[in-house]
Amino acid sequence: MTVTVAVDTTGADLGPAEVAEGAKLAAARADVRIRLFGPEAELRAVVDGIAAIEVVDAPMSIAKAPDPALAVRSHPEASIVRAIRDVSSGDADTFVVAGATGPALAAGLMHVRRARGIHRPALALPLPTLGDPVTLVDVGANVEARPDHLVQFGFMGAALARTVLGVERPRVALLSNGEEPTKGTPDVVEVHRLLSERLAGHPHIEWVGNIEGNLVTTGVADVVVTDGFTGNVALKLMEGVSQTVVSGVRQAATSNPMAMLGGLLLKPALNRFKASIDPERSGGAYLLGLRSLGVVPHGRFTREGFARAIVLAAQGHERQVTDLIHRDLEDAGALRRPPAAVAAPAGDAVAAAAADAGSGPDRVNG
């Protein structure tokens, strides 16, 4: 089955053509159809003549809009909105939005909508580490989250790890300020209790329990669950600390002639190390809990990262990540119960979902 991926190109730092180059790579590597949204001429110059890639002229970008939800509502012609509506209309199976987390989340909620039984969609980010990536979820879709939401995030992250990241039996941990089940805020303690109940003896997920921050990057867990506030702070801290350490090493390597020679000799090995922790490898942040999977590669990515995002979005769709999340949550009794009243009309459901996104989607990337 060929998967169709709708790709918004307008949020990339290197410009839409770089995303188009990524699409070209993806089309050469996987059985995908790609629909590229952005400035037509610029995109055509890259992909013209490639049968698997269509270009849809949508030059308007709201990638940097200060109020993403408002921008999505007021600009139905924006490239992001059009790419995501491609999924709700059935023209595409899944979407990739380069460098615009907030608008992707807002448009996803509004047009693709929450999957049945999901409290809140979440952003899951596979963090590059020395070994396999560790997926942190949520990294900013929900600044406030209730224990039931975090329980769902655990299952969502595990399903992503199984279908997209190639982890057979994901180990799921909860981020806290101590390993003991009693550590953390009352909400964190409650999440620990709920996840312990639901993951004990689980057929394809392993429950690690609480971990502290220092273990996040050590590979003791494949999926680390936290609320969107803590997750976002954590993610940004990790970026900052890595940069600080790297620039410290760089300063050291230019501090005197001997050190400079040493730095020069060490450079190839350091570059291999850098490549091994390349954030582009995992495709970007994954928007989970909507009726279709969405991927948000970082705006700073190059064609290689955009290609990965497209291939992995297609793979997630093909391996039915959304169905797997539903099935796992159903088996665990962790689906959101439908409201007691009759179903609200569609308009209300969208409004509720948008309201659920809290104080507006938060930018993780870009």
Added chain:
Amino acid sequence: MTVTVAVDTTGADLGPAEVAEGAKLAAARADVRIRLFGPEAELRAVVDGIAAIEVVDAPMSIAKAPDPALAVRSHPEASIVRAIRDVSSGDADTFVVAGATGPALAAGLMHVRRARGIHRPALALPLPTLGDPVTLVDVGANVEARPDHLVQFGFMGAALARTVLGVERPRVALLSNGEEPTKGTPDVVEVHRLLSERLAGHPHIEWVGNIEGNLVTTGVADVVVTDGFTGNVALKLMEGVSQTVVSGVRQAATSNPMAMLGGLLLKPALNRFKASIDPERSGGAYLLGLRSLGVVPHGRFTREGFARAIVLAAQGHERQVTDLIHRDLEDAGALRRPPAAVAAPAGDAVAAAAADAGSGPDRVNG
């Protein structure tokens, strides 16, 4: 005025004698009297004959007790309890407890007690960065904290920076998931509002506003305010990420002969870099909001770090950090109002303070 510092020696990884060596260094560098608590013979073997140092035999350690509050209550003879009671009895002015944050916090609350007008004591940790240290507060004393508490943490951190860390006009920031005042949980948004009001045009504190995690280590702020849950997670993450990056560099530097030679040539410069971000430089975590200052150097520290902790504790006392916190909070109208009823008897006050510490003090160090 000679400051007297009560020092508990039993929580150091390298043993009580290493703390005694630190005391010896401190006594040589500053005008302090030091009262060392721990196993007498072991301590005397190091400091015998030094007039400024007294040894008090208190061999019992509760540094690693699983329930610090319980251990403090049930072991009045423990070295930590005796060192901290030295301050409440007036025999010492300030205390240093090596490697035992939880017991220090519990014993501090019980015996030294909260300063007047303080909601909750907090743990402030000067983080080593490429430039001056950045003080994160709270790093784990309060897993749950109300906006009023975080406002006080900001003033406490600023007073520490001025008196102990030599920052003339500290820049105070709030950790959030975005720079805009509307970003964060409702509590964080409220703290932003309160700090903006109270720090606008402040004579000796500069208000930076919200910062994201990636700016914590870049030196845009001297003091970063957050709740104890987020602060603890952040601190541990930073440790973990630094270690991951460092071991990645080390792996790279041993991956082939050319890289090994490069690593060898680079080593002296890297060691200087490592020394420049040495966590021992800033003495450890500072326990603020009690009637006296307390310092908790990390259990892993060497004599140099313990010496710094003792000298800086004395300096904080001499420069009246506790009075400065009170004065600043009073001027800002941010002191805790006394309860409407008549003052509770002393026993109740201790119980209330202990209860205030939430689900038990959290270990930052050790």
